[in-house]
Amino acid sequence: MRDWEDLEKAYLFDYAIAEDHRGQNIGVQFLKVIIANLVEQGFLKMSLTVDVENAPAIRLYEDKIGFEIKQHNRDEYGQGHDRYIMELDFNKFLESRNKLAK
Numbered sequence: 001m002r003d004w005e006d007l008e009k010a011y012l013f014d015y016a017i018a019e020d021h022r023g024q025n026i027g028v029q030f031l032k033v034i035i036a037n038l039v040e041q042g043f044l045k046m047s048l049t050v051d052v053e054n055a056p057a058i059r060l061y062e063d064k065i066g067f068e069i070k071q072h073n074r075d076e077y078g079q080g081h082d083r084y085i086m087e088l089d090f091n092k093f094l095e096s097r098n099k100l101a102k
């Protein structure tokens with residue numbers, strides 16, 4: 001979804017891989033395809049929110065793609081349900097991918 005004010009920013013919602021297909025690298029590869037498509041459309045960054053205890057998703061976003069934690073929102077989804085706001089700068093993502101390809 002496109003941000004209302006920052007037109008070069010996309011939001012990722014409800015990203016999920018079918019349970020019996022998890023752990024096969026599909027989540028990281030599909031997200032890379034989505035990002036490449038958004039870059040082609042002229043987007044410059046992406047934002048998402050994730051449960052602070054969702055280790056598989058955080059590892060994927062942070063370690064495999066390069067998202068950064070920008071904010072820690074306490075009790076956002078009810079008491080004890082904290083969320084991270086994570087962001088990815090597509091230029092940084094493309095730079096690190098180009099470095100790896102060399």
Ligand SMILES: CC(C)(COP(=O)(O)OP(=O)(O)OC[C@H]1O[C@@H](n2cnc3c(N)ncnc32)[C@H](O)[C@@H]1OP(=O)(O)O)[C@@H](O)C(=O)NCCC(=O)NCCS
Nearest residue numbers: 015016017022023024025026027028049050056057059060
């Ligand atoms: C998060 C999710 C999309 C990952 O999809 P996936 O296809 O299983 O992930 P991949 O196989 O591509 O794994 C990529 C990386 O994510 C991390 N990861 C994935 N599953 C993990 C697990 N169970 N524990 C820890 N890290 C995990 C690892 O860093 C992994 O890389 P590695 O295998 O080299 O260690 C999937 O677990 C899912 O659909 N979860 C439920 C929905 C959800 O919570 N979505 C996030 C909403 S914000």
